[in-house]
Amino acid sequence: MVVVNGNTKVIVQGMTGHQGAFHSGEMIKFGTKVIAGVSPGKSGTKVHGVDIYETVYDTLDMHPDASMISVPAPFIKDAAMEAIDNGIKLIYILTEHVPVQDTMEIVAEARRKNVFMIGPNSPGITVPGECKIGIMPNHIFRKGDIAIASRSGTLTYEIVKAVTDAGFGESTVIGLGGDPIIGTTFSDVIKIYNEDPATKKIILVGEIGGSEEEKAAAYIKEHVKKPVVGYITGRSAPPGKKMGHAGAIIEKGTGTADSKIKAFESAGIKVADYPDDIPKMLK
Amino acid sequence: MNLYEYMGKEIFKKYSIPVPDGYKIDRVTDLKQYEFPVAVKSQVLSGKRGKAGGIKFAKSGDELKQESEELLSSKINGLQVEALLIEKMLNIKKELYLSITLDRSSKAPIIIMSTEGGMDIESVPEDKIHKIVVDPLIGYSDYISREAAEFLELSGDLKKQFSPILSNLYNAFMGEDALLMEINPLIIDKTDNIIAGDSKVTIDDNALFRHKNLIIDDPEKTALENEASSKSFTFIEMGGHIGVIANGAGLTMATLDALTLHKLEPRNFLDLGGTDNIEIVEEAFSFVLRAKPEILFVNIFGGVTKADTVANGIVSSKKKFNIKEPIVVRLSGIHEEEGRKILMDNGIKAFSDMNSAISELAKMKGVE
Numbered sequence: 001m002v003v004v005n006g007n008t009k010v011i012v013q014g015m016t017g018h019q020g021a022f023h024s025g026e027m028i029k030f031g032t033k034v035i036a037g038v039s040p041g042k043s044g045t046k047v048h049g050v051d052i053y054e055t056v057y058d059t060l061d062m063h064p065d066a067s068m069i070s071v072p073a074p075f076i077k078d079a080a081m082e083a084i085d086n087g088i089k090l091i092y093i094l095t096e097h098v099p100v101q102d103t104m105e106i107v108a109e110a111r112r113k114n115v116f117m118i119g120p121n122s123p124g125i126t127v128p129g130e131c132k133i134g135i136m137p138n139h140i141f142r143k144g145d146i147a148i149a150s151r152s153g154t155l156t157y158e159i160v161k162a163v164t165d166a167g168f169g170e171s172t173v174i175g176l177g178g179d180p181i182i183g184t185t186f187s188d189v190i191k192i193y194n195e196d197p198a199t200k201k202i203i204l205v206g207e208i209g210g211s212e213e214e215k216a217a218a219y220i221k222e223h224v225k226k227p228v229v230g231y232i233t234g235r236s237a238p239p240g241k242k243m244g245h246a247g248a249i250i251e252k253g254t255g256t257a258d259s260k261i262k263a264f265e266s267a268g269i270k271v272a273d274y275p276d277d278i279p280k281m282l283k
Numbered sequence: 284m285n286l287y288e289y290m291g292k293e294i295f296k297k298y299s300i301p302v303p304d305g306y307k308i309d310r311v312t313d314l315k316q317y318e319f320p321v322a323v324k325s326q327v328l329s330g331k332r333g334k335a336g337g338i339k340f341a342k343s344g345d346e347l348k349q350e351s352e353e354l355l356s357s358k359i360n361g362l363q364v365e366a367l368l369i370e371k372m373l374n375i376k377k378e379l380y381l382s383i384t385l386d387r388s389s390k391a392p393i394i395i396m397s398t399e400g401g402m403d404i405e406s407v408p409e410d411k412i413h414k415i416v417v418d419p420l421i422g423y424s425d426y427i428s429r430e431a432a433e434f435l436e437l438s439g440d441l442k443k444q445f446s447p448i449l450s451n452l453y454n455a456f457m458g459e460d461a462l463l464m465e466i467n468p469l470i471i472d473k474t475d476n477i478i479a480g481d482s483k484v485t486i487d488d489n490a491l492f493r494h495k496n497l498i499i500d501d502p503e504k505t506a507l508e509n510e511a512s513s514k515s516f517t518f519i520e521m522g523g524h525i526g527v528i529a530n531g532a533g534l535t536m537a538t539l540d541a542l543t544l545h546k547l548e549p550r551n552f553l554d555l556g557g558t559d560n561i562e563i564v565e566e567a568f569s570f571v572l573r574a575k576p577e578i579l580f581v582n583i584f585g586g587v588t589k590a591d592t593v594a595n596g597i598v599s600s601k602k603k604f605n606i607k608e609p610i611v612v613r614l615s616g617i618h619e620e621e622g623r624k625i626l627m628d629n630g631i632k633a634f635s636d637m638n639s640a641i642s643e644l645a646k647m648k649g650v651e
Contacts, residue, residue, distance in 0.1 A: 022587075074492055099490035100385060101419070101460055107390045108420045137586040137617065152533020157616070158584050158637075178532055181390045207533060210387045233536040236543040240503075244517040244532025244554045246489065252405060274541055276638050 003090065003116060003172075003192070004066065006031065006130040011056065011064040011088075013038045013079045014071035015047050019094065023070065023135045024048060030132040035062045056086040066090035068124070068133050076120065077102040084115050092133050093119035096178070100246070103181045110183060117183025121245070123153040123175035136160070136173065144169015146282065147193040149186060150205035151176050151247065155233065158275050159205060166279030171198040178245030180209065186216035194224045201227045201282055204269070208234030209248045209255040217263035229281045230264040231272045232257050284486050284501050287326040289368045291464075291482025298455040300448055300466075301478045305370030311351050318371060319343060323350045326366040327359045328503055330403070335359045340372065373478060378468035379435055380404055381449065382483075383456040385463075392417045392456060394449070396431055400468035401480075423453040444477045459497075460490030511570050516553060518570050523548025525644065526576030526608075528567050530555040530588050538582045538637070545641050546650045550576040557587040564596025568604060578609050580644060582637060585616030594622035598629045609647060613640035 010027070014020040015037025024034050025048050036059040037047055043054035053059050056067070067083040069076065069091060076098045083091050084106070091110065098120040110117040118125055124134010128141040135153070140161040146168050150156040156175050163170065174189055176182050186204060193199050202224075206213035213232065220228055235257040237243050239250040250256050264271050272278045286294075289307040296302055307326070308314060325337035332338060337359035341347035347369070354364050378400035386393035394415040399407045413434040415427055428446035432438070437445050448469075456464045465483040472478060491498055500509045511518035517532065525542055527549050529535035535554045542549050551574050555567050571579065583593045597612060612633045614622040619635060626633040634640040 073489065097489040099460055099493070100462065100487050101457065101490065104385070104390055104392070104419045108418060112420070135587070139617075150533070152531060152536075154529075154531025154584050154586065155533030155537050157586055158534060158537075161584075161615070180385065180387050205533075207536065212387075215388075233533055233540055236539045236549070237536060238519075238521065241519055242517075243519060243536050243552050245536075248532065248536065273544060274638060275537055276636060 004125060004127055004131045004133060007033070008065045008131050008133075009033050009035045009063060010066045010068060010133055011036045011038060011059050013056065013067055013069045013083065015039055015050070016042045016045065016052060017070060020070040021047050023094070024050070024068070026135075026138055027132050030138050031129075032131050032133060035059070035064060056082045056088065060086060064088055066092065066133055068092050068094065070094045073097045073099070077106060080106045081109060084109050084113050088115070090116045091118070091183075092122065092124050093117075093177075094122065094124065094135060096121040098179065100179065100181055103179060107181060107183055118174065119177040119183060121179045122177035122182070123156060125175075126170070126173045128170050134175065136175070140164055141173070142169035145171050145198060145200035146203060147171045147196065147199040147201070148173040148203045148205065149176060149189040149193070150174075151178055151207050152205065152233070152245065153178075155275065156205060159203065159231070159278055162276055162279050163203070163282070166282075168279065168282060171196065178247050180247040182247070186212040187219060190216045190219050190224065194226060199226065201229070203278060204228060204230045206230065206232045206260055207245065207248045208232070208237055208250050208257050208260070209245070211255060213260040214263040217267040217269065220269060221267040227282070228269045229272060229278055230269045231275060231278060232260045232264070284488055284497075285328050285503060286484040286486065287328065287366065287502065288324065288482050289326055289366070291484035292368075292479065294455055294459055294484060295479050295482060298451040298458070300451050300455070301476065302482075303370040303373055303478055303480070305368055307366055307368050308351070309366050311348060311355065314347060314351060314369070316344065317369065319347075320372045321347060322370045322372055323347065323354060324368040324370065325354050325359050325364040326368055327362040327364055329360040329362055332359055337364070373470055373480065374473040375470050376473050376475070377471040378480070379471070380407070380467045381452065381469045382463065382465035382467065383452055383461070384465075386416060389416045391419050392453070394427065394431065394453070396435055398435055404467065417453065423450050425450070441471065441475060441477065448477060460487045460493060461485060462487050507570065507573055514566060516556075516567065516570060519552040520574055521549050521551055523550050524577040524648075526550045526571040526574060526579045527582070528553050528555055528571055528579070529582040530557070530584060534582065534584055538580070541637060541641055542580070542644070545645050547641070547644055547648055550574050555583070555588065555593075559587060559589050559592050561592060561596040561599060564593055565600045565603060568600035568606070572604055572606065576608060578611065578644060578647060579606070580640070581610065581612045582640065583612075583614050583616070585614065585618055585622070589618045590614040590616055590622030591618040591625060594625040594633075597631060598625060601629070601631070611640055611643050611647075613637050
């Protein structure tokens with residue numbers, strides 16, 4: 001278990017929206033303590049029996065630990081700053097298409113206030129048997145000792161399901177997000193997984209763009225004794241083209257799949273060619 | 284989105300960054316009588332434009348007309364020249380490099396400068412480059428200009444001219460939601476004026492809602508890609524034969540990778556996104572079909588997107604568009620069994636895992 005547990009109290013900013021309502025319902029089914037929703041103009045209403053408030057400030061009596069933020073991209077900066085400035089120590093941003101300069105400012109403020117930030121454009125964090133904050137499908141998980149970190153959504157579910165179907169289970173799964181600037185990166189998460197007693201093996205699902213996989217590989221080489229399996233997507237992506245994830249772009253020859261695969265291999269990380277191959281590489 | 288030089292220079296002007304006198308034309312009849320000599324610059328989004336013959340010079344009206352006609356009917360590095368920027372020639376004394384971009388590692392804007400302007404910054408030695416990271420919450424302060432001017436060996440009046448250029452470039456970068464603003468070269472002319480010789484500007488697509496004046500068709504996308512983008516699909520054309528529809532950018536990329544490793548060439552990237560709507564599936568098919576693939580491959584991991592909804596969308600698309608090309612489907616996740624049954628009942632091959640589906644495609648293409 002890392003960052004969150006069965007006692008983590010979660011508020012949802014944007015809970016009355018289509019996505020917010022659906023996914024908070026799924027989170028409640030998973031066992032997450034969703035204590036309040038925040039939707040300006042909707043206070044006094046309820047979603048899944050949970051009270052909706054006007055502001056984050058109005059929920060502070062209940063001592064929330066974390067906020068899931070699911071409001072439209074133009075309002076993300078305001079919502080995230082509201083959560084941070086009200087002292088929430090974990091924020092997770094689901095929304096995609098957030099302007100990167102807004103993200104930059106949120107990240108800087110989160111750092112300054114010592115806030116753990118996941119996303120944007122992320123499927124969230126799941127600790128099976130304890131807590132899920134985000135949109136990962138409930139049925140694919142089984143409690144176990146494999147930690148997964150990934151920059152994508154659907155591909156993460158694919159890999160979690162393959163791991164579960166092969167008879168393994170997960171300790172923590174974090175979707176970091178597909179944007180060029182994100183709160184928590186591979187180099188942050190690898191340290192956390194390395195120190196987590198519930199995690200015995202680690203899967204890193206990287207993709208083209210940036211240099212976070214390379215940095216994580218360097219850390220693993222120096223400090224990590226737990227077995228790590230890697231997968232890198234975007235090998236066939238043409239340079240300069242954004243393949244959906246704004247973060248997945250090969251710029252001027254940097255951030256290529258080859259460089260990441262080489263960095264993984266030189267750190268002793270086994271690299272899978274296909275997502276389906278990952279479970280057998282854990283044995 | 285990358286902007287043409289003339290568009291970047293319009294932004295520079297708006298933020299009081301000096302640019303050469305000039306104007307943009309789309310056709311020769313728009314040429315104006317002007318002070319000569321002038322530079323005739325092809326507006327194409329490609330590096331090494333000068334070396335490829337995309338920049339000419341003219342000393343008279345006749346020369347200008349002739350050079351313009353030639354450039355407007357030519358291709359530079361494979362790109363058709365659609366517009367020219369006609370600019371007053373500068374008498375260059377020195378060329379500097381100045382840019383602001385996003386530093387993914389420090390998660391902040393970074394100012395990059397060099398005394399070696401006019402060439403590709405990648406080929407400039409590290410000790411000739413200076414970088415300053417700006418804290419986005421503190422923003423710009425004049426000490427940054429002083430530090431930069433010192434590195435660029437600017438003093439006296441040149442330093443006075445340079446300071447507002449850099450602070451204005453920072454304001455332009457933040458104000459226009461840029462991912463990159465590059466001036467290469469930043470020219471010092473023989474009368475000691477500092478002028479932006481070129482512009483390279485990339486705007487964050489996700490921030491275009493704040494810059495409605497910049498909403499144009501992305502010059503680097505095909506017509507079909509731009510149309511798909513207006514319908515909120517990420518659709519990218521590639522060279523191969525297998526039309527691809529998958530859900531989630533990561534899974535779609537993984538699908539293209541798996542096809543390529545099997546020596547199967549994808550025709551496109553299309554991310555269906557998180558939808559549970561048959562009509563969106565049909566719309567996705569309409570784009571992929573217009574790219575004329577030989578075989579269609581649908582790879583879905585059901586979550587928010589239910590597998591049976593996609594199956595119904597595939598069946599209805601097949602009827603609606605009278606699809607003759609073979610369709611191979613992989614359906615997994617929520618409602619996968621219902622989904623595969625719907626497809627089988629309609630004579631469409633459906634698999635539960637990606638590797639089996641791709642093996643089937645390989646068999647069909649005879650590459651196995």
